[in-house]
Amino acid sequence: MATKIVTRNTDYAVRALCYMAARERKEKGGIITVTELVKELGMPRPFLRKILQKLNAAKLLMSKKGKGGGFRLARQADKIFITQLMEIFQGPFKLNDCMFKRKICPNRKACFMRKKLEAIEEFAAAQLKGVTIKEILNGR
Amino acid sequence: MATKIVTRNTDYAVRALCYMAARERKEKGGIITVTELVKELGMPRPFLRKILQKLNAAKLLMSKKGKGGGFRLARQADKIFITQLMEIFQGPFKLNDCMFKRKICPNRKACFMRKKLEAIEEFAAAQLKGVTIKEILNGR
DNA sequence: ACAAATGACACCAATGTGGTATCATTCTCC
DNA sequence: GGAGAATGATACCACATTGGTGTCATTTGT
Numbered sequence: 001m002a003t004k005i006v007t008r009n010t011d012y013a014v015r016a017l018c019y020m021a022a023r024e025r026k027e028k029g030g031i032i033t034v035t036e037l038v039k040e041l042g043m044p045r046p047f048l049r050k051i052l053q054k055l056n057a058a059k060l061l062m063s064k065k066g067k068g069g070g071f072r073l074a075r076q077a078d079k080i081f082i083t084q085l086m087e088i089f090q091g092p093f094k095l096n097d098c099m100f101k102r103k104i105c106p107n108r109k110a111c112f113m114r115k116k117l118e119a120i121e122e123f124a125a126a127q128l129k130g131v132t133i134k135e136i137l138n139g140r
Numbered sequence: 141m142a143t144k145i146v147t148r149n150t151d152y153a154v155r156a157l158c159y160m161a162a163r164e165r166k167e168k169g170g171i172i173t174v175t176e177l178v179k180e181l182g183m184p185r186p187f188l189r190k191i192l193q194k195l196n197a198a199k200l201l202m203s204k205k206g207k208g209g210g211f212r213l214a215r216q217a218d219k220i221f222i223t224q225l226m227e228i229f230q231g232p233f234k235l236n237d238c239m240f241k242r243k244i245c246p247n248r249k250a251c252f253m254r255k256k257l258e259a260i261e262e263f264a265a266a267q268l269k270g271v272t273i274k275e276i277l278n279g280r
Numbered sequence: 281a282c283a284a285a286t287g288a289c290a291c292c293a294a295t296g297t298g299g300t301a302t303c304a305t306t307c308t309c310c
Numbered sequence: 311g312g313a314g315a316a317t318g319a320t321a322c323c324a325c326a327t328t329g330g331t332g333t334c335a336t337t338t339g340t
Contacts, residue, residue, distance in 0.1 A: 001230075001296075002237045005143055005257060008329065011240075014253070033285070042241065047330050053287065066338025067284045082253070097142045100151075101182065112276045113154065113222070116267045117145060124260045136252045141327075148298065173316075187299050193318065206307020207315045 005124065006082075009051050010089040014082060015041055016048065017060070017133045021077035033070035051089075058088050077134035086128070093128075095121045145264065146222075150229040153191050154222060155181055157200070157273045161217035173210035191229075198228050218274035226268070233268075235261045 019040055020032055034052065038045045052071055055061040062074045073080075086093055095117050098105045108114055159180055160172055174192065178185045192211055195201040202214045213220075226233055235257050238245045248254055 002234045003143060003145055004328095005235050005260065006253070007327095035285090044330060046332070049286080050330085056286085063286060064338085065284095065286045065336070067282095068339060069285045069337080071286090091141070094142045095145050110279050112271070112279050113146070116271060120145065120260070120264045120267050123263045127256045127260050131252070131256060139250050139252050144297095147296095175316090184299060186301070189317080190299090196317085203317060204307080205305070205315095205317045207313095208308060209306080209316045211317085 006086065007090050009047075009054075010082070010085050012041075012043055012048060013051050013055060013085050013089065014133070014136060015043075016052065017055070017073070017077070017080060017085075018137050020071070020073055021080075021133050021137055024073060024077075029072070031064060031068070031070040031072050036070075054088055058084070060084070060088075077137060078132045080133040081129075082131045082133070082136070083125075083128050093121075093125060095124075146226065147230050149187075149191050149194075150222070150225050152181075152183055152188060153195060153225050153229060154273070154276060155183075156188065156192065157195070157213070157217070157220060157225075158277050160211070160213055161220075161273050161277055164213060164217075169212070171204060171208070171210040171212050176210075194228055198224070200224070200228075216274070217277060218272045220273040221269075222271045222273070222276070223265075223268050233261075233265060235264075 016037055019037065023030065023032065034045065034049055037043070037052075038048060041048075052061060052063075056063045056071065059074055060080055061071045063069070063071050083093070098108050098111070098114055098117075100106075105111065105114075156177055159177065163170060163172065174185065174189055177183070177192075178188060181188075192201060192203075196203045196211065199214055200220055201211045203209070203211050223233070238248050238251070238254055238257075240246075245251065245254075
């Protein structure tokens with residue numbers, strides 16, 4: 001199986017945010033309901049709901065309860081970083097933590113493999129660093 | 141949880157092979173028994189056995205059955221690449237395969253995220269490419 | 281009041297990884 | 311040839327994670 005850098009809930013979040021940002025560009029200031037998102041994006045409703053609630057808690061979305069309620073972006077698309085989404089849904093980004101028998105491997109400092117993994121982790125972090133919803137939307 | 145580039149069985153394989161290579165350097169040509177490896181490396185015996193059997197099947201080790209039997213390296217330590225170990229225990233190395241609803245995401249080609257992931261994957265492959273047991277043993 | 285929306289939260293299922301157990305086979309040595 | 315020491319093969323199990331569902335409470339507009 002493929003090594004996952006991005007899990008499914010992060011992925012769904014990206015898709016949902018992209019949709020919302022795109023819609024925002026045309027019809028200004030609209031609140032979007034889960035129903036619309038589900039219809040447009042074809043994701044399982046309860047799962048998406050959970051994701052949106054997390055985004056709301058993280059203040060990336062604003063929510064409005066009750067009739068006529070829904071969600072809207074709490075900030076511009078170029079201020080929403082996927083690194084933050086990854087943090088929210090997957091926790092801090094890191095590669096192998098090099099455990100051995102429940103403890104951090106004592107050789108961690110000297111280990112050649114570890115050096116390589118660290119280089120990879122650094123590179124990956126650099127690649128993902130500046131990426132925002134806006135860029136993903138624009139394909140660039 | 142940390143994104144795993146290297147899983148535990150690959151890790152165990154590396155450790156076992158390193159030990160065997162190190163011993164080889166001193167006492168030439170010795171066959172090593174699972175019992176010795178378990179004692180020295182402190183891994184669960186049946187699990188290690190399974191791993192060694194796979195290495196044997198992949199012709200990285202040679203085995204001898206029966207009394208006085210055991211394993212020895214089937215090639216020099218500088219001819220054993222961790223990429224091959226990863227292949228054996230984890231399958232082909234790749235990052236996210238970008239599925240959406242059981243199908244490969246139709247936007248895969250244009251997707252900006254995907255481009256980043258591909259860059260990371262390439263870099264990672266390059267980093268790991270030449271690494272052998274010998275280098276790990278030498279810490280370089 | 282009622283219906284439409286989210287909030288909070290508990291629960292469930294599938295999968296992968298790590299680990300165990302068992303029996304068959306081979307080999308050496310007496 | 312038989313006993314015991316080793317691997318071969320393989321089935322099974324436990325735990326964690328991820329992905330996903332379901333339910334009830336709360337808020338809000340008409």
